[in-house]
Amino acid sequence: MDEKKFSFVKKARYFFIFSIIITVLGIVTLGVFGLNYGVDFKAGSNVDISFKKDVSSQKAALETYLKDNGFGTPGMTFGAKRVTLRFDDVLTDTKEKALKQGIAEKFDKDASMEVNTVDVEIAKELQGNALKAVLIASIGIAIYVSIRFEWRFAVAAIVKLLHDAFIVISLFSIFRLEVNLPFIVAVLTIIGYSINDTVVIFDRIRENLRFAKLKTTEDIARVVDSSIWQTMSRSINTVMTVLFATVCLLVFGSESIRLFSIAILIGLVFGVYSSVFIASPLWLLLKSKQKPKTNVKSSAAS
Structure with a gap:
């Protein structure tokens, strides 16, 4: 990789700290204010x-x-x-x-x-079903990524998905935006879209590991940086296309889907951020903790 290019791995610590700060603020906000539930989730x-x-x-x-x-x-x-x-x-x-x-x-x-x-019973049932939907989707994605790649990729992917969903939930709590059934649909849409971008980067990392000469952890880090840069144009082009459509939906759509559009917009932005700055560096962090076998190259390719 060109040494002049920005290193996502070397700066990962700062992005981890940034995400941890947002997560802590979100937990505090949810603890103090909670969510502004719409009629769908309360009597x-x-x-x-x-x-x-x-x-x-x-x-x-x-x-x-x-x-x-x-x-x-x-x-x-x-x-x-x-x-x-x-x-x-x-x-x-x-x-x-x-x-x-x-x-x-x-x-x-x-x-x-x-x-x-x-009524109260229906509201409670809807809340429970919404949580089950998010949980089942996350478990399904974890199983898929584990089979397609390895468990470290799956862990990184799930942390990234929970990160994206929690950011959206936290911002809705901070700004007192109403949480209703379209919001849950938006969160599930974000999870589905977000993992797509992450899998593309993971697939490129796995492909590059096959042909790289790996002797140290720094060699794997260079592979991760190179893989992210190689998929960067694809990620930007894809998200800009979806962002344009989402903004049009927000501006020209009806009032009934405004909050849905806002949730999608927030999720798209943080989805790209976490795919690049959180998921891949986190996989590298987990990989670096792996006990070496006969040599680094065989270990990295596992």
Whole structure:
């Protein structure tokens, strides 16, 4: 490898420290603030109201109406012709009818309203299923990478995936963004996309190890750096293409998928970062702890 090129391995310590700091901050934030769960994960009612006219200038009037008529101060997502209300309590049939009547009388007689209610048991079940989905996906990826490569690659890949998912969760906690079912879909999408980039780098490392003359750990480190640089253009081109599509989805998409787009955007950025600066150097760290056999070359190729 060209000695003038940036060495990912030599600077790995700083990236490890950076990721550890973010992880600790995330743990503290989650411990203090928790997550801002949407109706999908806690009991309550979600009301989608579609208007025939533009009501974007009537947000204050709607908030006042809800407060004055016993509906409290629900969470509110406002669009030009669509409003989503999130109530912590389940709306009774009487309140649903009163709300629909009030919206028709005060704002738009042609407005349509859809109410989705989640009780406590369903919310708990959804939380459990979401955790199971992430856990099963991680286990499946670990098994695949172990079979395709070796267990050290699998460990590095799982640490990287947990790192990416936790970063997204932490940022949603810090900025109090709502966590709902589309968010879980986004996390699973991030895990699937992120491992793809990592496997490409791992595959190049394994290929280069076959033909490299390895005598010391530094020789393996040079192989890792070279492999990352050889796949760098592919990683950048791929992520830029997906980022462009995600930004378009965020800017031009509907309000209902805004948080999904934000989660994907964060996951893509940190997915590339961790593939290059975390996963590969971590594999090298694990490899360097391997007990030598007859010689370094045979050990590195195992």
